[in-house]
Every structure is written in C-alpha cells, then in structure tokens.
Amino acid sequence: MASNEEITGPISQEDMEAADKLKNEANEYFKKQSYNNAIELYSKAIEKNPKNAVFFANRSIANLRLENFGYALSDASKAIELDRSYTKAYYRRAAAYMSLGKYKLALKDFEYVTKVRPNDQDAKMKYTECNKIVKKIAFEKAISVDKKEVNIADSINLEAMTIEDEYVGPALEDGVVTLKFVTELMEFYKQQKKLHKKYAYKILIDVKAYLQKQPSLIDIKVADDAKFTVCGDIHGQYYDLMNIFKLNGLPSETNPYLFNGDFVDRGSFSVECIFTLFSFKLLFPNHFYMSRGNHETLDMNRMYGFRGEVSSKYTSQMADLFTEVYNWLPLAHCINGRVLVMHGGLFSKDDVTLDDIRKVDRNKQPPEDGIMCELLWSDPQPMAGRAPSKRGVGCQFGPDVTSTFLQRNGLDYVIRSHEVKNDGYEIAHDGKCITVFSAPNYCDTMGNLGAFITMNGKDLKPNFTTYEAVAHPDVKPMAYANSFFNMLCQ
Incomplete structure (x- = not known):
C-alpha cells in the first residue's frame, strides 16, 4: 500500500x-x-x-x-x-x-x-x-539499574505468603502442578474467580526456571502415528481457549500442543489464559510448547492491556515478573526437522539458518531489527522479494524468500500466526507458508473464525479445524489497556 x-x-x-x-x-x-x-x-x-x-x-x-x-x-x-x-x-x-x-x-x-x-x-x-x-x-x-542484575523471581518470598482460610480455590500439591490442579483451575476461571497469589507466583517462578534451560529453537519429535496440534494467537480470549480444548481434547502426553505466541493482550481474560497455559507447560513439559509472540513484550503489554490486567488482579511486581519470564520463551520450534513454527515470519537476509536461530540470545526485549525481531514481527506478502513492514517492525517476505529459506534448511514448510484471517488460517506461498490464528471474532469485532492445525508425525500434512467464537462474560476487550492509548485510538 x-x-x-x-x-x-x-x-x-x-x-x-x-x-x-x-x-x-x-x-x-x-x-x-x-x-x-x-x-x-x-x-x-x-x-x-x-x-x-x-x-x-x-x-x-x-x-x-x-x-x-x-x-x-x-x-x-x-x-x-x-x-x-x-x-x-x-x-x-x-x-x-x-x-x-x-x-x-x-x-x-x-x-x-x-x-x-x-x-x-x-x-x-x-x-x-x-x-x-x-x-x-x-x-x-x-x-x-541493569535488568540483568535485578532478578524478581529470586526476590519473591513464597514462605511469607499465607493461604487464607476463606480461599477455596485450586491448590498446588506439595508445590507441584497436577492434572487435578489444572482441571480445577480451568473451572475456577470459568466462574471468574482468582487463583491465590502464592500459587500464581510459584507457577511463574517454576516456568522461568524451566525455560531458562531451553534453547531459543526447540526441536520437537512427533512419532509417525502420533497427533500434534499447533494453535495461533489466543489474545486473552479465555473462553475460546476452553473451546479449543473441548473440540480437540485437553493437552496430554498423547495429545501434545504448541501455542504459537500472543497468549495475552487485547482480550481481558489474559491472566486466565496465561496461567492455564503455563500450568500445562509445567504438567507436560515435553508435550506442551509455547513460542514467544510480539505481544509477550513490555511495550505491547503496557499499551494493550496485559500489564494493566495483572496489576489489577494481582500486583505491578507480578507484571514485572511476567516480563522476566517472557524473555525466556523460545523463539521458534522445529517439528521432526521438517516444519518450522514461529510467531511472525522470515528474515530480511537470505543466509539465516536454523543454527543461527538456536544461537540467538533471547533474554531481552526484542531489538528493532535482526533475527529475533523478524521471528516475532515479520509477515508474508504475495509478491516476490521483500518490502518494508506494514507494521513498522520486521519485514514482509515473498514466496521466493520462503522457498530459498526452506531449501537452505531442508524444511517442508513454515507455520506462523500474528495476523487475523477470516477463515482462521491462510495457505500462502504455494502451500509453503501457513498462517494460523486461534482467536475467533478477535476483539469482539472482527467476525473472523478461529482455527488450529493438526498433523501426524508421519507426513506432517496440515489439517485445519475452524470454529466460531463462544460467549464470554461481559468484560470488553482492552478493558485493562492504557486508557490514554484507548482514547487516542477512538
């Protein structure tokens, strides 16, 4: 344009x-x-x-x-x-x-x-x-001072937090997430109730400790006869997340999932989404995966509601801890060495390899250019070559760029998210670049379907399931967003 x-x-x-x-x-x-x-x-x-x-x-x-x-x-x-x-x-x-x-x-x-x-x-x-x-x-x-020196996770004193007698919600068992805890938590959230802060902090601290040990690119192995599911943006639409699990089954060791970034912001049930997803990550660390999106960043969270929501439901200290945890989320996943999944897209240079992604130092806010930025922000375009991004960050890349990248890295195709699509998904670049977006009727206004992708390990052929939005309590999207920013966008 x-x-x-x-x-x-x-x-x-x-x-x-x-x-x-x-x-x-x-x-x-x-x-x-x-x-x-x-x-x-x-x-x-x-x-x-x-x-x-x-x-x-x-x-x-x-x-x-x-x-x-x-x-x-x-x-x-x-x-x-x-x-x-x-x-x-x-x-x-x-x-x-x-x-x-x-x-x-x-x-x-x-x-x-x-x-x-x-x-x-x-x-x-x-x-x-x-x-x-x-x-x-x-x-x-x-x-x-220097963010690297300030470690919020280490400064949290869980022992000093007491569980009040009147709290009747889900509880960690010996400090550990169990299936009973997650199933109770999901029902508790449906009733618009709040997880106790002690358990919330414990989940964040444990997730951070796990993610810190992971590489920036995660290799996933899926057996020939096994099913694997990839979901796109959720954006705080908790009741639609519950609908995905209803349609496709709860995550388990036999029903693995990858959620491809943008779990929060915009939708006003982001806290519920992220604690549910992080709980499944702790419960099934080798069968439940999460990629960082461009909304798992401080600037986006400040403008689009997540930071306000966490501060309202808990504290600004917890909002800071979320920033610390998000910095450790992996940037991409590779399924059976053949399908690369990232939130945004490909790169402004042709020579990027999977090893280059593995070597990215991700523990930071995304820079304005380079591999990390482009993984989170880039978008495909129908015409060949590259163009400046419509978003002002990252780049737009054509079918020739996708083809060259796949050939160089021995891949079949890429899956990305990041963009609303009317049908919940879009197949572009001769079938080599697939977009999946899992938040239906985005922001209660867009009227789009949501979608997720299922595949088996043998052929990794993408199958699409689409669905409409479900009802949710009367809390408007962007309810916790920066009020001044909301006013500017009227």
Missing part, C-alpha cells in the same frame, strides 16, 4: 466529489469494524484526491486498528504534511509511535499541537498524559 501518492496538477470537481463519496462509504465500513474494506475505499479516495489530509488520517486509524503501525505512521505523517494544523493527524501519529514504543516521538507531536494551539485544552491534557508515561518509563528504567 502506497501512502506517498504523487500530487500533481489540479483536481477536478468531479474527482473531489467522487473521493468524498468513497470516503463516506469507507467510514461506514470503519463503523462496522470492517477495516480492510475501509482501507481499500480510503485508498481509492486518495487516488481521486491525494490532497485531502482527512483521507490519510482516516486510513491511518484503520491501519492502527489492524496493528499496521508502519502504514498508520506513514499515513498520519502524510496528513500532517498536507495540513500542518490538522490536530487529529498528530494524534494518529502519536498513537502509531506509542504502539511502536516510541513514546518520546509521540510526546513531540503533542508538544507541537500545544504550541500551535495554546488554548486547546484537549491537546494540553494529551500532552500531560503522554509526558506522565514518558517519565514513568524513565523512572522504571532508572530504578531497575
């Missing part, structure tokens, strides 16, 4: 009227949360009249909703270029910067608006709120 359309010559009245009509149609699609259709029509409006800043600002917010932060940033910048006084365009750009963790650049946009519109109370308020976030992050960095 181009956002730097050439502006040449005068625009006819006819084209301006046609563009306005297209914009109005796009707005209707936007109201129905049909963002791809809205973007298509805004783009057509821009073709007719590339001098109207509103069209670019509107396309920017639609791209923000689809997490196309790179496109959103580019469109907002274009709107500003066309109309320096257009306040909304600065807000759009600020929201895109914040989504990319570039809070100081967001602050600059608010500062500019307050200077050119000194009496605008809304602009002043947004500047003040953004400034608070920037200062808070600076303060968190200052008190953490």
Whole structure:
C-alpha cells in the first residue's frame, strides 16, 4: 500500500466529489469494524484526491486498528504534511509511535499541537498524559539499574505468603502442578474467580526456571502415528481457549500442543489464559510448547492491556515478573526437522539458518531489527522479494524468500500466526507458508473464525479445524489497556 501518492496538477470537481463519496462509504465500513474494506475505499479516495489530509488520517486509524503501525505512521505523517494544523493527524501519529514504543516521538507531536494551539485544552491534557508515561518509563528504567542484575523471581518470598482460610480455590500439591490442579483451575476461571497469589507466583517462578534451560529453537519429535496440534494467537480470549480444548481434547502426553505466541493482550481474560497455559507447560513439559509472540513484550503489554490486567488482579511486581519470564520463551520450534513454527515470519537476509536461530540470545526485549525481531514481527506478502513492514517492525517476505529459506534448511514448510484471517488460517506461498490464528471474532469485532492445525508425525500434512467464537462474560476487550492509548485510538 502506497501512502506517498504523487500530487500533481489540479483536481477536478468531479474527482473531489467522487473521493468524498468513497470516503463516506469507507467510514461506514470503519463503523462496522470492517477495516480492510475501509482501507481499500480510503485508498481509492486518495487516488481521486491525494490532497485531502482527512483521507490519510482516516486510513491511518484503520491501519492502527489492524496493528499496521508502519502504514498508520506513514499515513498520519502524510496528513500532517498536507495540513500542518490538522490536530487529529498528530494524534494518529502519536498513537502509531506509542504502539511502536516510541513514546518520546509521540510526546513531540503533542508538544507541537500545544504550541500551535495554546488554548486547546484537549491537546494540553494529551500532552500531560503522554509526558506522565514518558517519565514513568524513565523512572522504571532508572530504578531497575541493569535488568540483568535485578532478578524478581529470586526476590519473591513464597514462605511469607499465607493461604487464607476463606480461599477455596485450586491448590498446588506439595508445590507441584497436577492434572487435578489444572482441571480445577480451568473451572475456577470459568466462574471468574482468582487463583491465590502464592500459587500464581510459584507457577511463574517454576516456568522461568524451566525455560531458562531451553534453547531459543526447540526441536520437537512427533512419532509417525502420533497427533500434534499447533494453535495461533489466543489474545486473552479465555473462553475460546476452553473451546479449543473441548473440540480437540485437553493437552496430554498423547495429545501434545504448541501455542504459537500472543497468549495475552487485547482480550481481558489474559491472566486466565496465561496461567492455564503455563500450568500445562509445567504438567507436560515435553508435550506442551509455547513460542514467544510480539505481544509477550513490555511495550505491547503496557499499551494493550496485559500489564494493566495483572496489576489489577494481582500486583505491578507480578507484571514485572511476567516480563522476566517472557524473555525466556523460545523463539521458534522445529517439528521432526521438517516444519518450522514461529510467531511472525522470515528474515530480511537470505543466509539465516536454523543454527543461527538456536544461537540467538533471547533474554531481552526484542531489538528493532535482526533475527529475533523478524521471528516475532515479520509477515508474508504475495509478491516476490521483500518490502518494508506494514507494521513498522520486521519485514514482509515473498514466496521466493520462503522457498530459498526452506531449501537452505531442508524444511517442508513454515507455520506462523500474528495476523487475523477470516477463515482462521491462510495457505500462502504455494502451500509453503501457513498462517494460523486461534482467536475467533478477535476483539469482539472482527467476525473472523478461529482455527488450529493438526498433523501426524508421519507426513506432517496440515489439517485445519475452524470454529466460531463462544460467549464470554461481559468484560470488553482492552478493558485493562492504557486508557490514554484507548482514547487516542477512538
């Protein structure tokens, strides 16, 4: 999608009227949360009249909703270029910067608006709120000194935590996750009850200790006659996670699973999702796998709800511990040496090998480029070659890139997640790049199906099961998200 359309010559009245009509149609699609259709029509409006800043600002917010932060940033910048006084365009750009963790650049946009519109109370308020976030992050960095030296898991005193008499929820047995514990926990969560903090902390500490010993790329062996399941994004949709287990059976040594990142954020039952998944990880460590997604990161958790949810249901200290645990999640899994599974996608260079992935030092927040970043953020594109990412991070890669990577590494195909698909999955690049997304009716608005993949060890042929969203308690998505960020994205 181009956002730097050439502006040449005068625009006819006819084209301006046609563009306005297209914009109005796009707005209707936007109201129905049909963002791809809205973007298509805004783009057509821009073709007719590339001098109207509103069209670019509107396309920017639609791209923000689809997490196309790179496109959103580019469109907002274009709107500003066309109309320096257009306040909304600065807000759009600020929201895109914040989504990319570039809070100081967001602050600059608010500062500019307050200077050119000194009496605008809304602009002043947004500047003040953004400034608070920037200062808070600076303060968190200052008190953490060197994150590698501060080990939250080691500072937790479980012995000092007492289980109150009135607590009647699931309990670890001698400090260990059992099948009884997990099955009780899932039912407890369905009733919107909260696991005791002592057990919650113990699970996190134990998961971290296990993950620290694992490589960045996990090799999985699946026997010829055995079944294996791969799930995509869950995004805090706990009741849909329960539906997956209902449709496909609970995880066990004979029913292994891989959950491919983005367990949390957006959906407002992220705490329930992650503790259920981590419990299964501890129960069946060699038959239950979890990959890191781009939402198992501090910036995403800060904006999209997980950090707020953990702080609300437990403490900000536990939110910090989650960040510490997520840093140790593996970045990719290889099934029988033939199928590579990662959350995002492939790379900006052709020479990357499986050994290169194995050697990645993953115990950190993802950098803005390189192998780790691209595993979490990249997306496939239908055309050959590579392109800058629509998300502003990672890259877009074509079928030739996929083919070269598979050939170099002796693989059959790749599975990735990271993108909403109407059918819950998409087969691209001549069947060599499969997307699976397991959160149906994403954010209660997208209307998509969810899907998971099953295969047997012998032929590793992907089979797709799709399903609709199930009912959940009346807690809206993004209920715990940064309220200021939510306001920007209205």
